[in-house]
Amino acid sequence: MTTSTKNPAEYVKKSSDGASRKSPRTVLVGVPSSPGFAMGTVFPIANREFSVVEETLPESRIPAEEQMFLKAVTKTAKEIAQIKEISESRAGVKDSLIFATHLMILQDPGLVNGVLDKIKKKRKNAKWAVHVVFGAYIEKFEKINSPAMRDKAADLRDLYNRLMSAMDDSGPVLEDVADEKGIVLVAHEFVPSFLMTLKPGQVNAIVMDTGGRTSHVAILARALQIPAVGGLRNVAALVKNGDTIIVDGSHGKVIINPNDDDVRKFRERQEIFERQRRELFTMRQLEPMTRDGKYIVLHANIELPTEADKVKDFGATGIGLYRSEFLFLKKDAPTQSEQESAYKHILETMAPYPVVIRTLDAGGDKLVSGISAVNESNPFMGWRSIRVCLDREDVFITQLRALLLANTQGNLRILLPMISSMSELRRAKACIEKARKQLEDEDHKPAVVKVGAMIEVPAAVMIVDKLAKEVDFFSLGTNDLIQFTLAVDRTNELITDMFQPHHPSVLSMIYQTVVAAHREGIPVAVCGEMSADPMSVLLLVGLGVDELSMTPWSVMTTKKIIRSINFEDVRDTALTVLQMDDAEAVNAFLYKKYAQTITELGISSFVGQVEK
C-alpha cells in the first residue's frame, strides 16, 4: 500500500510550467500578520509529496529499522537545536521557545514508543511507523477546539517532514531558496523553523493560506521585520512561479499580477511606510517636546533586569517602572545580595538616567509563593502590595537594604505601591529610614534616594494634596486606578466594555493628582497601559502629566505623537473633556479632533488603527 501525504516544509520549487501564462490580476484579503509593504516575484513553495510504502519486515531487519528511526531522531534534534540557537540570536529567546517545544515533542514517550512499537511489535518499516503515528497525532490536534492548539498541528508536520527527510538522507531542507533574492514566499503553510533559516534580506515578504496574527510564523515574521499576510485561504493555489505580487502586511492585502495603477499606489504607500519607519527610528535622537516647547519625559517599563540593556536604544531617558516582584516570582524570596545585584545591573546600566523601582507588589493578581495569603475572596482588595510589606517587615527591610546598597550611582527612585493612607506612607518611609540607619551602622554610606507614591487607589486621590507634601514624586498606576474608580474588574469578561480609561471620573482623578503635585513642585508620571495609547497620550499631556512610561517599543511612536502636537491645544482639549459627563462623549470628541492627525502620523502599523 502506498500513501501520499501532502506536506509542507519540504520546500521544493514548483515546476515552472505555468510561468508562460500569467495568472490574472487578483486581489486577496487576509489577516495582517506582520506590518510593512513589499513587492516581489512569487516563489511558490510546494508541498512535496512523500511516498510512504507500508512494509511488513522479516525479524532480521527490525533492529536496522529501529536504528534508522533513532538516528533520524538524533539528527533532527541536532538540526532543531541549531535553528534554536540562530533564532535566539536573531529573534530573541522568547520568540524561540517554539523550538524548545519541538525538542520536547521529539522526546515524547507516547510518540517515540508509539513508533518503536509499530516497528518492533507490528514489524513495520520505520517510515511507515512515523507516518502512521504522526498522522494520528496531527489528526487529533487538528480537531482540537482551540486555535492555538490547532496551530500545533503545523509544528508536528514540521517535525514529521524533518524526520522523514532525515530517514531519506536527503541533506539540508532549504537548499532551493538559498540563492534566491528579493522574493515573496508563497505557501499553503509555513513552519517556524523554515523562517529562521532564511538569510536577512533574502525574502521581501511572506504570504500564506493559513495562520493568524498569533501564529508562531507571524510572531517570528514581526521579530524579523518581514511583512507577512496570513489567512488567505487559497493564495498558494492561485499563484504561479514568476508572478509579481504586492504584499501589504499592515492591512492584510495582497495583489497578484498588479496593474500599473496598483503598482503606483503601492509605491506611494511603501514610500510613506518606509519614511515613517525611518522617522520613527530617528525619533530616538530627538527630544520629546511638543511643537510649542513643552518637554515630556519618556521612560520605559521593564520586567527583567536584562531589558535595561536595550532601553536607551529606543530613545527612553530612564526606567519609569521596574516591577521588582518578578524577582520574587522565581524563588521563594531572593536574598539581599541577589536583589542587590539585580538592582545594581539596572541602575548602573541606566546611569545617569533615573530608574524607578517599585517595591514588592505581591498579591492581587501577582501571587508570590511563601509571601502571599491563600484563598482570599477578594484578592485585589486584600492583603497585597504595601500592606504585605508593612506586615512582613523582614522581607521589606531586606528589599530596601538591597535597593539602597545598589544605588551607587545615585539615580534610584523608590516607588511605594498601593498607598491608601498617610500612615501607610509614613510607616513605609520609616522602614526606608530604618534600612538606611542599619546600613550606616554597618559603615555603608547609602546615597540620597527619592521616594514616590503610586497613585492607584481612589482614597489616595482624595488625600493627594497631603500625600504630595511628603513624597518626591507621584506615579499614576492607571490600570488599578481605573479598576478601583469604576469598580470594574478588568479580568471579568462580562464587563470588559466598562473598563473605560477616558471615563470623566478617571480623568478627574488624574487631573486632581497633577494639580496637587504641581502645587508642591513634584512631578507626576503615568506608567500604565494608557501611556502608550495615542489618544490617551494627548489627554495625559493635556492634563499636565510630566512623565510617561511604557514598553520600550512604544517610546518612539509616543515621541512622534508628542512632537506633532501643541501643548496649548491638548491643554484646551483636556480642560474641555473634563467638563463632559461620559466616556463616549470624550472619545467621540477626541476622535473628531485628532483621528485625522494621528492617522496622518502614519504610525497605525505600530500602534493599531485609531478606534472610534
Next chain:
Amino acid sequence: MITKIFTVSNKLGIHARPAGMIVDITGQARSDVSIVFDGSKANAKSILNVMMLAIPAGSEVKFEIDGEDEEIVVQQLEKLFDDHFNEEPC
C-alpha cells in the same frame, strides 16, 4: 498515591510552553503521573498528551501521582501552578 487539583491561573491556559514546564517536572519523576481534565485522563509525561487536552485558563485539572517521589512532584507542580507558569495571570 496523591491526588491533587490545581487551577490554571495564567491568562493563556496550558499552551505549549506551560505544557513543556509540566513535562519538565513529570518527565524526570520516578513516579507515574497522570493528568485528568474534562473527563479525559492522560500520561502527564507526554507533552503531546498534555497539549492535546487544550486546557483553558481558569480550569481545574487533577493530577494523580504514584511513586516514591510523589511528595516532591506534587510540590513542584504546586509551585508551577502558583507561579502561573511565570506568565501573565488571568
